[in-house]
Amino acid sequence: MKKPLHHHFYRAMLRRLLIAIMLGMTSAVIVWLFHRGMLGLEWLLFARTDGSLVAAASSISGWRRALTPALGGVAAGGVLWLFQRYRHQRPTAPTDYMEAIEIGDGRLDISASLVKSFASLLVVSSGSAIGREGAMVLLAALFASVFAQRYAKANEWKLWVACGAAAGMASAYHAPLAGSLFIAEILFGTLMLASLGPVIIAAVTALLTTNILLGEQAPLYQVQALPSPLPMQYLLMATLGVIAGFSGPLFLKAMTASGHVFRSLNLSLPLQLGLGGIIVGLLSLIFPEVWGNGYSVVQSMLAVPPGILLIGGVLICKLIAVLASSGSGAPGGVFTPTLFVGAALGMLIGQIFALWPSLGEHVALLMALTGMATLLAATTHAPIMAALMVCEMTGEYTLLPGLLLSCVIATAIARWIRPLSVYHSG
Numbered sequence: 001m002k003k004p005l006h007h008h009f010y011r012a013m014l015r016r017l018l019i020a021i022m023l024g025m026t027s028a029v030i031v032w033l034f035h036r037g038m039l040g041l042e043w044l045l046f047a048r049t050d051g052s053l054v055a056a057a058s059s060i061s062g063w064r065r066a067l068t069p070a071l072g073g074v075a076a077g078g079v080l081w082l083f084q085r086y087r088h089q090r091p092t093a094p095t096d097y098m099e100a101i102e103i104g105d106g107r108l109d110i111s112a113s114l115v116k117s118f119a120s121l122l123v124v125s126s127g128s129a130i131g132r133e134g135a136m137v138l139l140a141a142l143f144a145s146v147f148a149q150r151y152a153k154a155n156e157w158k159l160w161v162a163c164g165a166a167a168g169m170a171s172a173y174h175a176p177l178a179g180s181l182f183i184a185e186i187l188f189g190t191l192m193l194a195s196l197g198p199v200i201i202a203a204v205t206a207l208l209t210t211n212i213l214l215g216e217q218a219p220l221y222q223v224q225a226l227p228s229p230l231p232m233q234y235l236l237m238a239t240l241g242v243i244a245g246f247s248g249p250l251f252l253k254a255m256t257a258s259g260h261v262f263r264s265l266n267l268s269l270p271l272q273l274g275l276g277g278i279i280v281g282l283l284s285l286i287f288p289e290v291w292g293n294g295y296s297v298v299q300s301m302l303a304v305p306p307g308i309l310l311i312g313g314v315l316i317c318k319l320i321a322v323l324a325s326s327g328s329g330a331p332g333g334v335f336t337p338t339l340f341v342g343a344a345l346g347m348l349i350g351q352i353f354a355l356w357p358s359l360g361e362h363v364a365l366l367m368a369l370t371g372m373a374t375l376l377a378a379t380t381h382a383p384i385m386a387a388l389m390v391c392e393m394t395g396e397y398t399l400l401p402g403l404l405l406s407c408v409i410a411t412a413i414a415r416w417i418r419p420l421s422v423y424h425s426g
Contacts, residue, residue, distance in 0.1 A: 016197075016198045017198070017201060019152075019160065019163075019198070020163055020197075020198035020199070020201040020202040020205065021201060021202070021205045023140075023143075023144050023147070023160060023163045023164050023167055023202045023205075024163070024167045024170075024201065024202035024203065024204065024205025024206040024208075024209065025205055025206070025209045026140075026143055026167075027140035027143065027144070027164055027167035027168045027170075027171055027202070027206045028167065028170075028171045028205075028206040028207075028208075028209035028210045028213065029209065029213070030136070030139045030140050030143060030168070031136045031139075031140060031168055031171035031172055031206075031210065032171070032210065032213045032214075034117075034121065034132070034135060034136050034139060035051075035132075035136075037121055037125075038051070038121065038124065038125050038132060039051060041121065041122075041125035041126075042056060042125060045068065045125065045126065046059065046060060051296075052292075052296045053125075053127050053291040053292030053296070054288050054289050054291050054292060054296050054297060055296070056127075056291070057127060057284050057288035057291040058288045062285055065127075065281060065284050065285060065288065065291075066278065066281035066282055066284065066285055067278070067281055068126050068127050068277075068281060069123075069126050069127040069128050069276075069277035069278070069280040069281045069284070069291070070274045070275075070277035070278035070280075070281055071126065071274070071277070072122050072123050072125065072126020072127065072128060072277055073123055073126070073128060073270075073273035073274045073275075073276055073277030073278075073328065073330060074270045074271070074273060074274035074277070075122050075126075075270075076119035076120070076122040076123045076273055076330065076331065077119075077268070077269040077270035077271070077272060077273035077274060077329075078269075078270045079115060079118060079119045079122065080115065080116070080119050080269055080273075080331070081268060081269040081270055083111075083112070083115045084269075087111075087112075095108060095109050095112045095113045095116050095138070096138075097137065097138055097141035097142075097145075097161060097164075097165050098423050100141070100145065100158075100161055101158050101161055101162055101165070101183075104158075105154065105157055105158070106145055106148060106149075106154075106157025106158040106159075106160070106161045107145055107149060107157065108138075108141065108142050108145040108146075108161070110142065110146065113138055113139070113142045114139075114142070116135070116138070116331050117135040117138055117139050117142075117331075119331045120132070120134065120135035120330075120331040120332045121135065123273065123277070123325070123330045123331065123332060124292070124293065124332055126277070127277075127280060127281070127284070127291040127292060128276070128277060128280060128292075128325045128330050128332065129280050129290055129291070129292065129293070129294070129318065129321035129322045129324070129325040129337060130293065130322070130325040130326060130330045130331075130332030130333065130334070130337065131293045131332050131333035131334055131335050131336040131337055132172075132293055132332060132333075132336075133168075133169070133172040133173070133293070133333050133335055133336055134331070134332045134333025134334075134335065135331065135332060135333075136168050136171070136172045137165055137168035137169055137172065137333070138168075139168070140164045140165065140167055140168030140171070140206075141161050141164040141165040141168060142164075143164060144160045144161045144163055144164025144165075144167075145157065145160070145161050145164070147160065148160040148161065159198060159199075160198075162183045162199050163198050163199050163201075163202035163203075164202070165179075165182075165183060166179040166180050166182065166183050166199045166200075166202055166203040166206075167179070167202040167203050167205065167206035168206070169182055169203070170202075170203035170204070170206040170207045170210075171206045171207065171209070171210045173220055173389060173392070173393055174207060174210065174219055174220040174392065174393060175207075175220070175388070175389045175392035175393055176200070176203035176204045176206065176207045176392070177200070177203070177388050177392060178385050178386075178388045178389030178392050179203045179206075180196060180199050180200045180203045181382070181384055181385040181388060182380075182382060182385045182389075183196075183199050184196055184199075184385075219392070219393055219394055219395040220295075220393040220394075221298065221299055221302055221393050221394045222299065222302075222303065223302050223303075223365070223369070223394045223395065223396060224362070224365070225395075225396070226362055226365065226366060226396055226398060226399065227398065228398045228399075229366065229398075229399065229402045233363065233366060233402070234402050234405065236353060236363070236366075236367065236370075237366070237367075237370045237402040237403070237405065237406040238402075238405055238406050238409055240346055240349060240367055240370045240371060240374055240406055241370075241374045241405070241406030241407065241408075241409035241410040241413075242409055242410070242413060243345070243349070243374075244342065244345070244371065244374035244375045244377070244378045244406075244410040244414075245374075245378050245409060245410040245411070245412065245413025245414045245417070246413060246414075246417065247345065247375060247378065248375055248377075248378025248379045248410065248414040248418075249378070249414050249417040249418035251338070251341065251375070251378075251379060252379060252418060252420075252421075252422055253418070254319075254323055255322075255323060255326050255327065255334070255422075257327075258323040258324065258326065258327025259326070259327045259329070261327060262275070262276065262327045262328050262329065269329070272328050272329060273328050273329060273330055275324075275328060276324045276325050276327065276328025276329075276330055277325075277328075277330075279320070279321065279324035280321045280324055280325060283317045283320060283321050284321075286313075286317055287313060287314050287317045287318070289314050289317075289318065290314075290317050290318045290320075290321040293332075293336040293337055293340070294318065294336055294337055294339065294340025294341075295336055295340075297314070297318075297340060298339060298340050298343045298372075301343060301344070301347055301368060302343070302365060302368060302369075302394075305347060305350075305351065305364045305365060305368070306347075307351070308348060308351045308352070311344055311347050311348045311351065312348060314344060315341065315344040315345065315348060318337075318340060318341070318344070319341060322334065322337045322340075322341070334379075334422065335376075338375055338376055338379055338422075339372045339375075339376060341375060342371040342372040342373070342374060342375030342376060343368045343369070343371050343372045344368075344371070345371045345375065346367040346368040346369070346370050346371020346372065346374075347364055347365075347367060347368040347371065349367055349371070350363050350364035350365070350366065350367030350368060350371075351364050353367065366399070369390055369394060369396060369399060369403075370399075370402070370403060370406055372390050373386045373387050373389070373390040373403045373406065373407050374386070374403075374406050374407055374409075374410040375410070376389070376390075376407075377407035377408075377410045377411045377414075378410040378411060378413070378414035379414070379421065379422045380421050380422055380423065381411050381414065381415055381421040382411075382421075383404065383407035383408045383410070383411040384404065384407070386403075386407045387400060387403035387404045387406075387407045388400070390403060391403065
């Protein structure tokens with residue numbers, strides 16, 4: 001006697017639920033271990049474990065501040081160069097989880113991904129202006145890929161890698177819904193909507209596991225509670241969306257141009273990454289805030305908005321540092337540096353608008369949060385994800401309608417100017 005069809009359906013649903021939960025928990029542990037590895041290197045390099053590279057840069061002498069990012073770049077470049085030289089066969093799978101999900105079959109090159117992540121650990125721990133979250137998400141997606149190849153059917157591989165990537169983002173940014181929508185928006189068409197359920201479950205499980213590991217449930221950024229925006233403030237947010245819509249493509253074009261400049265020098269990989277590091281190091285002599293992915297600087301800006309001149313100076317130097325790090329080929333993400341540039345740009349404009357008291361209190365903080373969301377939307381072409389991510393990272397859900405409006409505007413303009421997002425740029 002055959003079992004009812006619904007029995008097989010519910011059994012398959014239960015199986016997917018359990019796998020998604022397992023991948024969420026594992027991804028959270030992977031992200032936590034990577035962060036612990038960063039703290040360990042920070043202790044070795046700077047004898048401190050507070051997690052703030054900006055504070056570490058401020059605590060050391062000028063010559064160490066200038067040379068440390070360069071030495072980290074040389075070390076990471078040496079690791080990558082040695083791996084490329086002594087690897088006998090060409091890679092059969094990518095090390096980019098976006099590529100593995102979108103145009104691949106869900107497989108990732110295990111050894112190359114591990115080496116790339118280790119090199120990223122070296123550069124982000126030594127002050128390079130690149131994001132640490134890229135390696136975190138890659139490692140989470142890598143585990144999901146290895147698990148899928150061993151225990152799942154080939155037609156499910158992409159789904160489980162997507163779960164791993166979303167869970168990694170949820171752990172790194174404390175934003176499970178935005179992590180899920182990251183997969184849905186950016187990789188639209190490669191996953192059926194019905195498959196989004198396991199992705200959300202994995203992301204939420206990852207956040208819950210992260211909260212247990214950290215012993216807290218606070219948002220990523222601590223921000224004072226803001227009231228719902230005034231009608232005039234909605235107009236300001238939309239205006240910033242227009243500005244970000246033009247700024248996003250310029251930012252991507254600058255990153256592409258920086259990469260071309262570094263490659264045209266025909267340097268070996270260690271020297272190329274070292275050159276990017278020395279640029280960051282020299283800039284840090286002016287502003288130590290250029291070290292790292294920008295998280296701690298954004299947090300300090302949101303807590304106590306600085307003056308216009310200071311914001312402008314830090315923004316220019318940090319932008320050059322990000323371009324030097326990404327252009328030199330330093331392994332890591334540009335997600336968090338993009339949030340920093342957007343926050344600084346929004347804060348700069350907000351401080352100008354703050355000169356008119358009729359625009360309401362805390363307009364500088366409002367514009368900083370709007371800048372984070374709109375520049376992220378303009379570079380990723382994922383407006384819903386960008387708006388929701390800023391709300392989840394800060395707990396400011398009253399801003400969601402205005403952020404959605406401004407992010408859609410920013411994305412529409414950015415797509416018109418540059419059809420390709422940061423994940424499809426050459």
